[in-house]
Amino acid sequence: MSLPAVLSPAAEPTDPGWAMKVLLLTGLGALFFSYYWDDNFDPASLQGARVLLTGASAGVGEELAYHYARLGSHLVLTAHTEALLQKVVGNCRKLGAPKVFFIAADMASPEVPERVVQFALDKLGPAPPRPRPPPPGPAPPGQEFVRDAVTRSRHRLQVNFLSYVQLTSLALPSLTDSKGSLVVVSSLLGPVPTSFSSPYSAAKFALDGFFGSLRRELDVQDVNVAITMCVLGLRDRASTAEGFRGVSRAKAAPGPKAALAVIRGGATRAPGVFYPWRFHLLCLLRGWLPHPRAWFIRQELNVSAAAAA
Amino acid sequence: MSLPAVLSPAAEPTDPGWAMKVLLLTGLGALFFSYYWDDNFDPASLQGARVLLTGASAGVGEELAYHYARLGSHLVLTAHTEALLQKVVGNCRKLGAPKVFFIAADMASPEVPERVVQFALDKLGPAPPRPRPPPPGPAPPGQEFVRDAVTRSRHRLQVNFLSYVQLTSLALPSLTDSKGSLVVVSSLLGPVPTSFSSPYSAAKFALDGFFGSLRRELDVQDVNVAITMCVLGLRDRASTAEGFRGVSRAKAAPGPKAALAVIRGGATRAPGVFYPWRFHLLCLLRGWLPHPRAWFIRQELNVSAAAAA
Structure with missing residues (x-):
């Protein structure tokens, strides 16, 4: 209510509606911008990152592999067709990826994902060692609520x-x-x-x-x-x-x-x-x-x- | 641009911003209303309607059954537990449903839905007879694109x-x-x-x-x-x-x-x-x-x- 009055000296005296419109749009624009512009991407943060990438033989998966390779991430690639994967692995090496592994796997088989994750953990190493073995009894958060998630x-x-x-x-x-x-x-x-x-x-x-x-x-x-x-x-x-x-x-x-x-x-x-x-x-x-x-x-x-x- | 000018004689001369605000809100309100108020419900249209209702033993399914019963629809009710279903069927009859059938069925079994639909068609009768038997070759629209939908x-x-x-x-x-x-x-x-x-x-x-x-x-x-x-x-x-x-x-x-x-x-x-x-x-x-x-x-x-x- 008070805003158009404050603005009116600068706005055309016959058309203060426009000033409010511009102010409203600018305000909305700024709000939108601050909400949705949230980018503090640092490419160096991906150097040495351990990445498991599915669908890596074609399309956006292939492109992702090449970007990660350039950024120096460690990669495990998986997809259905081994021949296509080998080509992508070769390209990744040329682009400078320090470590690239691959495993051909068909996600239409329910038993395959476990094999893929185990392969990735074996190849890229587990997370930094925990201070102590996982306690018996209830699983820690991050495991408990996905227990049986698949079933x-x-x-x-x-x-x-x-x-x-x-x-x-x-x-x-x-x-x-x-x-x-x-x-x-x-x-x-x-x-x-x-x-x-x-x-x-x-x-x-x-x-x-x-x-x-x-x-x-x-x-x-x-x-x-x-x-x-x-x-x-x-x-x-x-x-x-x-x-x-x-x-x-x-x-x-x-x-x-x-x-x-x-x-x-x-x-x-x-x-x-x-x-x-x-x-x-x-x-x-x-x-x-x-x-x-x-x-x-x-x-x-x-x-x-x-x-x- | 022209709207504030048209309105200005009726609006307070010192505050035409408000007139525009009111106009905008009214316009948006009317638009919203016309878009989302779309109710021409005629209860008589459901008299004799053939309704297959799943999850009919409790909750909103049970309430739906009672409403349809009052409106004179023909009902096939299904749910997991037969004893609960029988109670709902009894209540539907009391409420005046002309035809109520039920079939206990557990939708966790993939072979159950077919049995339920067949039961409903048997009890409530098929659609009005087609002028001729379905032609061989490509299925008519409404069937073709759900062919294999489950698989x-x-x-x-x-x-x-x-x-x-x-x-x-x-x-x-x-x-x-x-x-x-x-x-x-x-x-x-x-x-x-x-x-x-x-x-x-x-x-x-x-x-x-x-x-x-x-x-x-x-x-x-x-x-x-x-x-x-x-x-x-x-x-x-x-x-x-x-x-x-x-x-x-x-x-x-x-x-x-x-x-x-x-x-x-x-x-x-x-x-x-x-x-x-x-x-x-x-x-x-x-x-x-x-x-x-x-x-x-x-x-x-x-x-x-x-x-x-």
């Missing part, structure tokens, strides 16, 4: 993602004939990840990607099957709410109202349903202010309870 | 998602010791789904959800391992660019520059890397204008080539 992710993907894909592909012929609707119930953890939910968030995100893309497919082929993606918060009657008590301070919303919002969205063939409504704003703004968001998540979470859950 | 999704998830989770959980102890970095290379199809990429988008979205959540986990536990999520466009040297030629009119970006952006982001422990830069704006604005976005995707795509790919 849990696989299970979550089947239950919360692949089963939806299966149901959809089986029901789609009938839905195409009847110009039907698919209503997919997701949660806020679909578009906005929080702590201690990585396998669940992965599955819910996957839903979003799959059905977002399928919606475009149906659209460009003029198939009249609606897809409604529903982003719901905790419901007070949901059994999961029990599990969250003590973990999150987020408030639960009434279940019947959430369900009615879903039904309205499905019946009107809306692309998205958000309940409570503020989630829509949250989703539209996700990513805009990453630092405050991280801070808020810290405030809302009972860390020790969440880690134990 | 392709499973494969994509292993290669582009689960292998990353495996590598991460295996490498995390060493990375924790060395205060290391995880650099995850995704693509624009990670945050923004397009047509004919549903299995790939699902896997890339899953990456975003998993590592977004893991970042928060590491953060709240004060584990100093950085996670950098990279959103890259098509690269001119990428082998995948070949596959996209003729399908998309999107322009490829230079590979070495994209790789350097990734390395800078990883070295400076930035949470996100966007290359080309405009992708950042696109990601910040995703979801804001769904209708124009759908239109643009239609313009950029050679539909018949994409469907055949």
